[in-house]
Amino acid sequence: MKKLSLPTVLFMTLATVFTGCKDQGDKSNGALTSNAAERVYVEPGQYDEFYAFLSGGFSGQMSVYGIPSGRLLKVVPVFSQDPEKGYGYNEETKPMLNTTHGFIPWDDTHHPDMSQTNGKLDGRWIFMNGNNTPRVARISLSTFETEEIMEIPNSAGNHNSAFVTENTEYVVAGTRFSVPIPQKDMPIKDYKGNFKASLSFLSVDQDSGEMDLSFQIRLPGFNYDLAHPGRDKSHGWIFITTYNTEEAHTLQEVNASQNDKDFIAAVNWKKAEEYIKEGKFKTEKAEYAHNIFDEDTHMATSTIKDEVRVLDASELPGLVYFLPTPKSPHGCDVDPTGEYIIGNGKLSADLTVHSFSKMLDAIENEKFDGEAYNIPILNFEDVLGGTVKQPGLGPLHTEFDGKGNAYTTFFISSEVVKWNVGTWEVLDRKPTYYSPGHLSIPGGNSQEPWGKYVLAMNKITKDRYLPTGPEMNHSAQLYDISGEKMELLSDFPTIGEPHYASMAPADLIAPNSKKIYKLSENKHPHAATSPADVRVERDGNEVHVYMTMVRSHLNPDNIEGIKVGDKVYFHLTNLEQDFDVPHGFAVIGAENAELLVMPGSTETLVWEPKKVGVWPFYCTDFCSALHQEMSGYIRVSPE
Ligand code: CUK
Ligand code: CUA
Structure with missing residues (x-):
């Protein structure tokens, strides 16, 4: 019999406990206050206050909802062929789906992220990842059409992507799987030390939005999960969760969740820019497609590029530091002040918060606790900013309301938990139906959130709607967070599997929505x-x-x-x-x-x-x- 590690057993036990209630159709505890319906009701002919841009997961699309009503406004095809609009079928857009693997009209989208100016959402573009055949798309928020797709070379599982820096200097795209770079035929068991990861920086032209693969940072062969660019005081950095720092070639927990702590990689991209300027990069052969839809001709072209500039984190000091963080962290989120970096350890009982200023101190004083592939590991206690004690089970993602509070989803215990950034005190918790992944607050990942609503996107629907055969659409749930306590207002079905959503005030988007092609x-x-x-x-x-x-x-x-x-x-x-x-x-x-x-x-x-x-x-x-x-x-x- 296979021996299970302690975390596996813990995880499984808790999962049983907390999903056990689901079949009983507990819909009563939806907490609906009597006027909830009124608060999500938008009169016929009236507009919603916010737009929500939801990734489509395995549908390859992006859906656009009005909030608070939950009305579906549009489905935008991105990494998909859409028989409704002809996208990916007509001659004009077929080149958008070209890759070095051929024409790939499908992908798995997780993270839409809106362009920013001075750390605030600016409503120009949405960038979104294609997870499977690594790509990043740019969607115009004027035409609501996909205008550009960039393939990411030296990557496999473009999951920690697409994340936008504070002036849309870069769209950052990480890699979930480490692979041989360049790809070659070799035994899988020789993974350790031989497989590597890449973090790609796509610069963005501020007028046209056009992306360019500026450079990649080569990283050790861990798995990388979620990323979040620094904001305000931590501008110039990006933080990425890692798991399987054991570099196991099979991710059965016996092998891959041995370490008590994995890392958050803190990457100094301003430093990377200096290294690029100083010519400290290597130019490597790497083929990738760059596809652009021309606004004037309304035709897409696909170009195959063949090299990339690479900075090796193991050779260039000051580029990357590792912050130990407990047990297989998933989400990585930075608060609006840029001081706190939240690592959501999936198998950890507590939420670990890292302090950016403490991190800088530790780096300055060279207080390191070893290294991995020549990359300094900081001491856990030295960079610990705070701990939210036992807030729930299976923390995944955190967003902020701009009023000093954070909201974290807990997958196993099916809830959203509100806690204070600074006192680390749990302030409120509300159940979700069921098992949320990401949650989203308008601007909740920027310096300036609109802390009125949080939308939880749930992985399991079960009994929330009329049955529709073996498959139920995923559910999203809207909570009012303007008061001290969260209030569940509504739930509505979604398209595909929304992972993350970017939400923004309608005022930011609607006035720039194009009316006509002349x-x-x-x-x-x-x-x-x-x-x-x-x-x-x-x-x-x-x-x-x-x-x-x-x-x-x-x-x-x-x-x-x-x-x-x-x-x-x-x-x-x-x-x-x-x-x-x-x-x-x-x-x-x-x-x-x-x-x-x-x-x-x-x-x-x-x-x-x-x-x-x-x-x-x-x-x-x-x-x-x-x-x-x-x-x-x-x-x-x-x-
Ligand atoms: S996500 Cu991609 S597995 Cu938690 Cu950002 Cu859903
Ligand atoms: Cu119907 Cu034109």
């Missing part, structure tokens, strides 16, 4: 912006149809001269200039999807007819009383 500014190479541009052109077996859409005609609507074996490109331009009047396009037998073309823009659908006949095409979006008339025929003759 037809006069349409620079798409295949646009047809007037009736004179409408035409069908043949080039060998490629046929280009330049078609316009306007209520209620597709033009041309009778197309002949097509043969089986042709490759037909339908280039559709929506001539409308009224807000919110898209037209769609579908043709029989198209193997991919439809198009949904926004006013003023152009999109392309490829169709390879396989059968002789006269085939219909039509507008898929009910656009006017004559929507059903918005259609046509294409005649396909034998080869």
Whole structure:
């Protein structure tokens, strides 16, 4: 029989105790105060106060909700193909999903993070990780479309990503798995000492938002989990939780949770910038794709880059320090003042808080307690800022309300716990239904939170909604945190598996939301912006149809001269200039999807007819009383 380690047994026992009640349908303890419904009710035609941008987890998308109502406003495809909008199917966006592994139209998204200016949310962009085939996406909060995707080389499991520094200088992307760098064929059991990790710094152009892989820091072969950039006084640093500091090649707890403490890696990126300036980097070969959606042409291009600048943390002093933190920490969160770094040890009874100023003191006085791969390990007590004693079981993530309080999710005991930053006293606790992962407060990971609501995103739904077969959508729960005690206001189903959410006041986002693509500014190479541009052109077996859409005609609507074996490109331009009047396009037998073309823009659908006949095409979006008339025929003759 396999021997289980103490933490395994503890974890399992507690898990049983605390999930045991779940089947009993304890919905009464939802704490609903009588006016909770009123407080989340947003009158028809009225707007919500906040936007919530939820990652889609294994759906590869990002969903946008209004808060407090919990109304779903939009689903933005990111690392996915979306038959609704044609993203990833139309010719314009296919290159967005290109990688050095080929066309990868799926990923696992965990952490959306909003751009910041001076440590405050600024509403320009959301950056979000693709976990599986390591990538970082940039989503415009003007168009609510994915504008850029950068593949991350020398990484595997891009989990501690995407985290934005205080002036959006960098989007930081870590790695969950250590791997051979460069990749090679070698025995897995030789992991220890041979596998390494990378921390990538993507610089961001402040006008266009365009990312550039500026440099990577090479780290020891641990597993890295969550990260949080320093703020205010700790600006210039980023903190990352590690586990498996044993460097076990199999993560059965027997091997990988031996150490009483793992580390939080404190990385000084200002120092890294100095080293880069001084030329202390190595330029290494590394292939990765960089995909950009051009705003003018509305076409994406994919470029394969081939090198990266690397700083080795084991060779460059002052770049990285290790702060011991108990038992397999998951979340890593920094309070709005930048002084406290919270490591959420999953198997630890207490919450450990590290002090940034104590850390600086210890570094200055070189009070080290050994080293790992030449990287100094600080003394636990020297950097301890405080301890929240036995707040709950299985702490995962912490956010802040800007009024001196922190809120932590506890996965095993299914609750959100409010505690004071400084006295470390537990102030309140409320159950969640059930087993929350992250929680989110608007601006709750920045210098300036709006401490009105917290949204808990729960992993297990069970009995919260009407049953929908074996699978229930995950649930999110909204609490009012404006008073001393938290109040559960509502819960609503979510899409995919939201891990983290970024929330921001509507005032910050709504005024900049784009209304229209101007037809006069349409620079798409295949646009047809007037009736004179409408035409069908043949080039060998490629046929280009330049078609316009306007209520209620597709033009041309009778197309002949097509043969089986042709490759037909339908280039559709929506001539409308009224807000919110898209037209769609579908043709029989198209193997991919439809198009949904926004006013003023152009999109392309490829169709390879396989059968002789006269085939219909039509507008898929009910656009006017004559929507059903918005259609046509294409005649396909034998080869
Ligand atoms: S997360 Cu990615 S496993 Cu706790 Cu930030 Cu859900
Ligand atoms: Cu255009 Cu329906």
